[in-house]
Amino acid sequence: MSSDRDLPLTAQFDHGEDEGGQSGSGRWLISYADLITTLMVLFLALYAMQLARNNEFDVRRTAQRTIAPASAPMVTTPSIDRALLASLETLRQRGEITIVPAVHGVEIGINAQILFNSGDAMLLPESRDVLGRIADVLRVAPAGNILVEGHTDSTPISNAKYASNWELSSARAGAVVRYLVGRGIEPHRLAAIGRADNYPLVAGNDPANRALNRRVTLIVQR
Missing domain, CATH: 3.30.1330.60 (OmpA-like domain)
Incomplete structure (x- = not known):
């Protein structure tokens, strides 16, 4: 009579899962890894959006500094x-x-x-x-x-x-x-x-x- 000892290692692994009804194959690790990857991608996307906003703000502020002296009159405070x-x-x-x-x-x-x-x-x-x-x-x-x-x-x-x-x-x-x-x-x-x-x-x-x-x-x- 054959026993589990005569089965390949992978067969033994799958066989144990089927009989015990427990998650012995480690497939839950795949779902967990997918969740971690999704969260990491989400955080990277948020970080990239924040960088884009900061760059846009810097560009606008630089443009204002460049344009203001040419378009606005110079305001001076007279000496008292x-x-x-x-x-x-x-x-x-x-x-x-x-x-x-x-x-x-x-x-x-x-x-x-x-x-x-x-x-x-x-x-x-x-x-x-x-x-x-x-x-x-x-x-x-x-x-x-x-x-x-x-x-x-x-x-x-x-x-x-x-x-x-x-x-x-x-x-x-x-x-x-x-x-x-x-x-x-x-x-x-x-x-x-x-x-x-x-x-x-x-x-x-x-x-x-x-x-x-x-x-x-x-x-x-x-």
């Missing part, structure tokens, strides 16, 4: 340095303000003694003339941003109102910003920041130098 110098020359000659070039515009420095009492951030009545004339110029100037910085001297302050020079300088910058907004400067152009005594204008701790370091600066960007 001359307008500031001409309109505020009287204040500068009296020593109430300074005007110096900045990295991206011009910097207007105002002596804090003109604006505030010592250790306070409430604007003095006499400050209205200086700030009002500056506001009139900035209101009609090109719409550049204006950074208002408060600076103190190195003498520490600690009272019920201001715990340190940080709070005092920040409050002074905020007071100037509020005044400028009240004079018609667009709020989105303005920002207030307190510098405390970290950026002295001059070195030294004598009364004259401390007075110079107490100031508010307006950095007017082009």
Whole structure:
């Protein structure tokens, strides 16, 4: 009598599947391999579509950069340095303000003694003339941003109102910003920041130098 041992290996393999009803032939591996291949092809197709979209976007952006200078007029922002110098020359000659070039515009420095009492951030009545004339110029100037910085001297302050020079300088910058907004400067152009005594204008701790370091600066960007 013949047995399974006398059958070829492939016959034994198929015979075992038929009798046991189990997937012993490994045909399920073929279906699994087909699924993996289909998924891989799908992912490759999606990747290729994404690359095509990126290339199309790059081509359009390059074309816009190339065409824009030839078809669109050149837009330039006029400098406000001359307008500031001409309109505020009287204040500068009296020593109430300074005007110096900045990295991206011009910097207007105002002596804090003109604006505030010592250790306070409430604007003095006499400050209205200086700030009002500056506001009139900035209101009609090109719409550049204006950074208002408060600076103190190195003498520490600690009272019920201001715990340190940080709070005092920040409050002074905020007071100037509020005044400028009240004079018609667009709020989105303005920002207030307190510098405390970290950026002295001059070195030294004598009364004259401390007075110079107490100031508010307006950095007017082009």
